[in-house]
Amino acid sequence: MIRSVRESDYFEIVPVVNEWWGGRQVDHLLQRLFFVHFQNTSFVMEEEGRMVAFLIGFVSQSQENEAYIHFVGVHPDYRNKGIAKQLYEMFFNKVQELGCCTVRCITSAVNEGSIQFHSKLGFLVSLEKDYEGEGQHYIGFTKRISS
C-alpha cells in the first residue's frame, strides 16, 4: 500500500535511514518540516503495517514547472522489486497533475547504487562540480516527464 507521508512518519523513518544508506550518516538531511509541508508529494509504502519504503519530494517554489526528489529509501530486504520505481511513478503522476514537466534530484558522488537506479529510470546524469563548496562534487539527475 502506498500512502502520503504523515508527520508521525518522521519518527519511524529518521532512526532507520543511516542503516538503509549502508552506514552513511544521512539522517540530519531529513528534517521534520518535510513531513509537515510536503505531504501531498511525499509517499510511504507499507506492508502489513510496516514501513518498507519512502519518498520525500516537492514542487519547486522558484523553478517554474519543476519538481525535486529529496530522498528515496527502500528497506534493504525489499530492494530490486521495483518499489522505488513505483514510488517515482507515483511522484511523476502527482507533480504532472500539479503542472510540472521536469524532475530533478542530486546524489552524493559516492552513491553508485543511486546513480545506477536513476540512469535506469531514464534520468540524464550530470556532474555538479563544487556543488556545495570547493571539492564537494555531486551527481545531478534530470528527467522530463511530459512533452
Ligand SMILES: CC(C)(COP(=O)(O)OP(=O)(O)OC[C@H]1O[C@@H](n2cnc3c(N)ncnc32)[C@H](O)[C@@H]1OP(=O)(O)O)[C@@H](O)C(=O)NCCC(=O)NCCS
Ligand atoms: C536506490 C534505491 C532507492 C533503489 O530502490 P529499489 O526499490 O531497489 O529499486 P527498483 O527495484 O525500483 O529498481 C529500478 C531499476 O533500477 C535498477 N537498480 C536499482 N538499484 C540498483 C543498484 N544499486 N545498482 C544497479 N541497478 C539498480 C533496478 O535493477 C531496476 O532496473 P530494471 O527496471 O531494469 O529492472 C535503494 O537501493 C535504496 O534505498 N538505497 C539506499 C538509499 C539511497 O541511496 N537512496 C537514493 C539517494 S536519495
